[in-house]
Amino acid sequence: MSRLRGFILRTSNLTKRFGGLVAVNNVNLGVKPNTIHAIIGPNGAGKTTLFNLITGVLKPTSGRVFFEDRDITGKPPHAISALGITRSFQVYSIFPNLTVLENIRLAVQASWGRMKWDFLRPVTSYREVTWEAMRIASITGLYARTGLLARDLTPGDKRKLEIAMALAGKPKLIALDEPTAGVSTEEVPSITRLVRRLRDEMGKTVVVIEHKIDVVLELADTVSVMSQGSIIAEGPPREIVENREVQRIYLGE
Numbered sequence: 001m002s003r004l005r006g007f008i009l010r011t012s013n014l015t016k017r018f019g020g021l022v023a024v025n026n027v028n029l030g031v032k033p034n035t036i037h038a039i040i041g042p043n044g045a046g047k048t049t050l051f052n053l054i055t056g057v058l059k060p061t062s063g064r065v066f067f068e069d070r071d072i073t074g075k076p077p078h079a080i081s082a083l084g085i086t087r088s089f090q091v092y093s094i095f096p097n098l099t100v101l102e103n104i105r106l107a108v109q110a111s112w113g114r115m116k117w118d119f120l121r122p123v124t125s126y127r128e129v130t131w132e133a134m135r136i137a138s139i140t141g142l143y144a145r146t147g148l149l150a151r152d153l154t155p156g157d158k159r160k161l162e163i164a165m166a167l168a169g170k171p172k173l174i175a176l177d178e179p180t181a182g183v184s185t186e187e188v189p190s191i192t193r194l195v196r197r198l199r200d201e202m203g204k205t206v207v208v209i210e211h212k213i214d215v216v217l218e219l220a221d222t223v224s225v226m227s228q229g230s231i232i233a234e235g236p237p238r239e240i241v242e243n244r245e246v247q248r249i250y251l252g253e
């Protein structure tokens, strides 16, 4: 517990090099449980790479990642996801030619198939999986859309579907890479409401990469600002927008 210091997720001197480029440079990130922690910063700052290191998509060059009481550094994505971290991607990761329900069912089946230690669970029936998928559709506001093909959803509903699919794995921590990217101004509030409900009603911890500063201000308990691979500022959103260095680097002032 000492190495976690009250955080559910912590990175220690996490570094990723791509050849000569240091995409993530000695990052010490601490995420408190049941909070929304935003990662902001200009394009190319290393935000997605940091997510890839935390979720096992990439192996770090050096440094460690701790989740709950475990050192998860270098574990493969399926192992990390089984321990309770799931993510969405900056680019849509849904199956466009399947229905909303089929997409969620696949995510439920994938996560149940992973739970090999769950020896009490009988072979999961079609009906059980469908029930669970409908439950998730309902809590993510997609209940009325379950029969639609995913490709026919609005951008906002596509983002909700990604969150729904991430929820299928019953994560403790959910990592969202730009959940409002491509979403119209009118649809953004329904995404922010859903993200807030992940924390407030579902007890999740949320780490979110987000470009829209008003969304960050409204949602985040804590903001970490990345620039050129490093965290250059961290704190509550109101403090962060007043930080001179942040204004210079991120807000372009």
Ligand SMILES: Nc1ncnc2c1ncn2[C@@H]1O[C@H](COP(=O)(O)OP(=O)(O)O)[C@@H](O)[C@H]1O
Residues within 6 Å of the ligand: 018, 021, 023, 041, 042, 043, 044, 045, 046, 047, 048, 049, 050
């Ligand atoms: N797989 C990769 N191979 C080489 N360079 C990469 C790779 N992924 C990202 N980079 C580089 O690392 C830097 C950080 O990228 P990224 O993490 O995607 O930034 P952000 O998400 O903050 O926009 C960029 O310069 C990018 O070009």
Ligand SMILES: [Mg+2]
Residues within 6 Å of the ligand: 047, 048, 049, 090
């Ligand atoms: Mg990115």
